[in-house]
Amino acid sequence: MGFFSAVKKLFGGGAAPETETPDVAAAPETSSGTVSSGADAAREERPQPEGSAASPAVAQAGGPAPEASVPPSADAAPAAVAADGEGMQALTLRLRQAEPRLSVWLDIVLDGVETADDLLWQRLTFLLSALETPAAEASSFVEDFRQWARRMDYRYVADFRSELQYRLALALDMEDEEDERSRLFLKISQGLSRTREQFSRGLNALFASHGELDDAFWEELEELFIMADLGYEPALELVERLRERARKEGVTSAGDVRGLLMSELAEIFQAPRRITAINPPEVVLFIGVNGVGKTTTIAKLAHRARMQGKTVMIAAADTFRAAAIEQLQVWAERVGALFHSRAAGSDPASVAYEAMDRALKEKVDILFVDTAGRLQTKVNLMEELTKIRQVIGKKHAGAPHRTVLVIDATTGQNALSQARLFKEAAGVDELILTKLDGTAKGGVAIAVAMQEHLPISYVGLGEKLEDLRPFNGEDYARALLGESEPVGGRSRDA
Ligand SMILES: Nc1nc2c(ncn2[C@@H]2O[C@H](COP(=O)(O)OP(=O)(O)OP(=O)(O)O)[C@@H](O)[C@H]2O)c(=O)[nH]1
Ligand SMILES: [Mg+2]
Known part of the structure; x- marks a missing residue:
């Protein structure tokens, strides 16, 4: 059970969420300015989410509202309030139209937020409230994160965004979404990148150089397994399993062994079912x-x-x-x-x-x-x-x-x-x-x-x-074999 209950329903009712926190008056003028220019820069770099009809409005997110009736010479705070009120509405629109994924939502609310300051805390609170998180839980999440970032001496959002998304995913119980899997796959792939050089490249070369499944092919495959640290006996066993499978399934070309290997690995990594219920603690x-x-x-x-x-x-x-x-x-x-x-x-x-x-x-x-x-x-x-x-x-x-x-x-x-x-x-x-x-x-x-x-x-x-x-066995096998994408669908883990 996640930390926040029932938060996954984004804007179920249709009304724009109340922006409970935005303590915008406290936002320094500079952060407002940063938002505007940062948002511009971000828009240039990043493609707009599909169907983002809200783009023109979003351009104002946090930036000065054209119709703000406050004279420019006045203290900046009231203008910032008006601007952010508008900005929040634009953000709401944009969130509603976006693909329902935490990473995409986070991209939107972090648009133009570059440093760990008031604007970031407002935007986070805004996102949590948009996800119907009870106010007390939202503010305790934001406060915890704020303290953590301060303790760790983090200043730029880019440096801790990954931790932020991770914490949000856990807190919102959204870790099993597709996006999290891509992140996991990416991390495993990076982790195994040196392995891939040795293993998947060797594998590709082997598949390309052998047409038929002769003894030499199986021997070379065994060597590759041993070099990838499988050990002698497991390597032998795996080759035997693959040979047997190839025979049964009538696979005769080297290239098709790749698919066999993938499904064999997925089977090896399949966790046996067990009783997970416990008597707490x-x-x-x-x-x-x-x-x-x-x-x-x-x-x-x-x-x-x-x-x-x-x-x-x-x-x-x-x-x-x-x-x-x-x-x-x-x-x-x-x-x-x-x-x-x-x-x-x-x-x-x-x-x-x-x-x-x-x-x-x-x-x-x-x-x-x-x-x-x-x-x-x-x-x-x-x-x-x-x-x-x-x-x-x-x-x-x-x-x-x-x-x-x-x-x-x-x-x-x-x-x-x-x-x-x-x-x-x-x-x-x-x-x-x-x-x-x-x-x-x-x-x-x-x-x-x-x-x-x-x-x-x-x-x-x-x-x-x-x-x-x-751990996800299928994704691990794919990363190991040098595939560039995780397997489709939702994560089975956690
Ligand atoms: N790169 C990397 N380092 C890790 C990982 N997990 C742990 N470490 C590092 O490994 C070192 C040892 O970690 P510990 O958690 O102290 O290991 P331990 O098993 O408790 O060690 P003992 O109690 O002495 O037996 C530390 O420097 C960790 O930061 C990991 O996944 N990746
Ligand atoms: Mg220890």
Whole structure:
């Protein structure tokens, strides 16, 4: 359930939304001027949305209204009020006529807004109110964002637009729209761009140079898979599956293997169905080897959950070093999550138990439990994970509801051993693959999903809070194979 309830209905009634906030009198004269010139510049660069009959009116958005009856020598504020009143109406018209997508709406309200100042906050509030967001929720969203931008020292809209759209999408529960998928696809494609050079180019060359499906073709395909970090055995298995499929489906030309590969990958990435209902609070335990991105991923997921209006607690069951506890505490503060910790060196299971107790008492929606990185081969450390799981389950039946193994995509073949041993020792429900932005090879995802039959729920594509996206197998396969478009239709994820 999204943070704002029932907000997706854009202007259902037909009347222009009330512009509750525009505290336009406070808008400095300069921002009005910026709007005008910025809007002009933006119009030159950007094609108007289809059917944008409102263009002439939009040209005035925020700019001086020709019929403003205020003498030019007067204080600029009243003119700005009139201008913005007009501007808001023009914006309303333009929004109504635009394609109903968050990115397009955001383009419209940000038209001519270049810096993080009053005009931006007005426009955002305006958009939220146009989407029927209750005033209190809208102003708390805007205020949170304003504080965040100030804290992060962001001044230009261009620098934080992506984070803004991400937060709006989560808050408005609109993340599954087509546009978000394109963004995700783009990010994955960028992340895999170096992979594409190696893998999809190699693949294209192979398809072009072989007409028939002879042994040499399959051997070269296997080599390509191995080079993309699939590992020897998974590469062999994948080639076998493709050969079998080609035989069954009567595929005889090399070029047609591309389609087979795409559907085989989509099948490999298909998440098995499972019961997702839980008894709150939902408890998510994070495990993995050192430095893979467990703590950062918790912060990113906590951020997502907070943006969706959930209450979150983070437990520092990584008591191995003081710096780890501090790192997590800083993240918790940044995303607005409750935090539970003990001194460095405390028993991790006790910390988890106490946090579980507190999460129940304080009725939080989600408890994330961070653990120290450990090598999958260290038996005693793996036993510690079992103990953590047991104490949590004792306090709260069914918990942890999800045990997430975090894998660094740049790890290469070691990822397979991590997946196998963590699954055996601690039980793993899902995988999160981090640092896809930094890998030259994307095959690890295929290998791990194929070997362990575990769903990949999210992928990490950078260090920022927004750089975590729900995983979509089909889009991943397309990006890996160098397609330029995500698959059509709506996202199945999140
Ligand atoms: N480029 C990139 N860096 C990431 C990603 N996820 C995490 N990192 C970085 O990886 C480093 C380690 O991240 P942590 O979250 O501390 O890893 P950890 O698994 O908690 O580490 P330990 O607790 O020491 O085992 C940090 O510098 C993160 O910023 C990602 O998706 N992309
Ligand atoms: Mg950590």
